[in-house]
Amino acid sequence: MSDLLERLRGRGWRMTSQRRVVAEVLDGDHVHLTADEVHARAAQRLPEISRATVYNTLGEMVSLGEVIEVATDGRAKRYDPNAHHPHQHLVCSTCGTIRDVHPTGDPLADLPAEERFGFAVSQVEVTYRGLCPSCV
Amino acid sequence: MSDLLERLRGRGWRMTSQRRVVAEVLDGDHVHLTADEVHARAAQRLPEISRATVYNTLGEMVSLGEVIEVATDGRAKRYDPNAHHPHQHLVCSTCGTIRDVHPTGDPLADLPAEERFGFAVSQVEVTYRGLCPSCV
DNA sequence: TCTTGACTTGGAATCTGTCCATCGTAGGAT
DNA sequence: ATCCTACGATGGACAGATTCCAAGTCAAGA
Incomplete structure (x- = not known):
């Protein structure tokens, strides 16, 4: 179901x-x-x-x-629909194919306080780009 | 100029x-x-x-x-126009305001080989989201 | 079964971006 | 300084994605 x-x-x-x-x-x-x-x-x-x-x-x-x-x-x-499994995306620059990927580390922690300009940062999206195997 | x-x-x-x-x-x-x-x-x-x-x-x-x-x-x-200064973006979820930000670390290095699915990954974009000071 | 407010519909409207035929002009040649 | 011409500008039509709206339909509680 x-x-x-x-x-x-x-x-x-x-x-x-x-x-x-x-x-x-x-x-x-x-x-x-x-x-x-x-x-x-x-x-x-x-x-x-x-x-x-x-x-x-x-x-x-x-x-x-x-x-x-x-x-x-x-x-x-x-x-x-994969909203309950944190993940990022890997996109083929040529054909647009998308894969869910799971990088290590926590990108949120990589944004120092002095680079937040007073924002309450709550979320981060990462998009990797490159060529998929079919598009070499 | x-x-x-x-x-x-x-x-x-x-x-x-x-x-x-x-x-x-x-x-x-x-x-x-x-x-x-x-x-x-x-x-x-x-x-x-x-x-x-x-x-x-x-x-x-x-x-x-x-x-x-x-x-x-x-x-x-x-x-x-800030193309010659590598940076990422911080976006207000409410009003859409955008700031250029400079996270530490290298997100590309955080994507292990087994999570690349044969892609030649060359680029990564990071978008942080949250509320800006004006939108509390 | 009845009632009602929430949901669905389809077509118009909007917003973003591209295409194309025609006209104009920057900048090298004279 | 003037002429040429290829490259750039124009605006209106077109296309794709999404939202809006007024009218009709239906899920689910009484």
């Missing part, structure tokens, strides 16, 4: 067929779909589902912290 | 009033304007300058490595 779906149910979400299908499409590891890709896959199971609903549902999942928004290329945002 | 402008001139660029104005608008530290903001400021000095020219000029500056493209929010890209 879908872990994501279980967690959403547990938060008292009104469960509709549309939300169920979006959650199911997003389930798994190394999933980094655009909103449009989510819509296309959801529509295979539920042909009438609208784009607006997919955007709404993804936005709510992000607000709830169940899904992470990833903007690796300045084009469409991608949605990563 | 504008350092950026000097470097561009040194590369044999054909200097037009439009390019000069765009380079001047981008000059400085902690500058992270969107293309539209650049256009607005440029238009104060040169009212007829077109959006297309601003996009073209910014794109060329990025290709030449004189300006860096920053995508911190999935909305409009921002342009950072």
Whole structure:
């Protein structure tokens, strides 16, 4: 079953067929779909589902912290359901393929107080870039 | 004078009033304007300058490595003229303000070989997030 | 079963960025 | 100083991603 779906149910979400299908499409590891890709896959199971609903549902999942928004290329945002397993991203500069990766160390600790300009820093995103094996 | 402008001139660029104005608008530290903001400021000095020219000029500056493209929010890209001083970014989660920051350590070294999945990793971007002093 | 407020819909609107045909001009040649 | 021409500028059309909105639908508690 879908872990994501279980967690959403547990938060008292009104469960509709549309939300169920979006959650199911997003389930798994190394999933980094655009909103449009989510819509296309959801529509295979539920042909009438609208784009607006997919955007709404993804936005709510992000607000709830169940899904992470990833903007690796300045084009469409991608949605990563792996929110409960801290990780960073490795992106191929040529084909755009994305992998979840787990660097050692704590990047937050690498930002000294005098480089924080009074901000309450709470989060850090790291994006590694390079060529994947297929793009040599 | 504008350092950026000097470097561009040194590369044999054909200097037009439009390019000069765009380079001047981008000059400085902690500058992270969107293309539209650049256009607005440029238009104060040169009212007829077109959006297309601003996009073209910014794109060329990025290709030449004189300006860096920053995508911190999935909305409009921002342009950072501080390309010759390696740095990362600190972004306010509420108002979007951006500061250049200089973390210690080398994030590239923190990605072990077995987490590289055969990629030739060449680059890493770090984005810190939190609340700025004004947004408490 | 009824009720109601939350959810869905699809199309219009917005925002960001690219493309293209045409016009203008910087800067080397004369 | 003037002429040429290739490179740059223009603006309007176009495209992709996302948001907005008014109207219709439905999940779930009473």
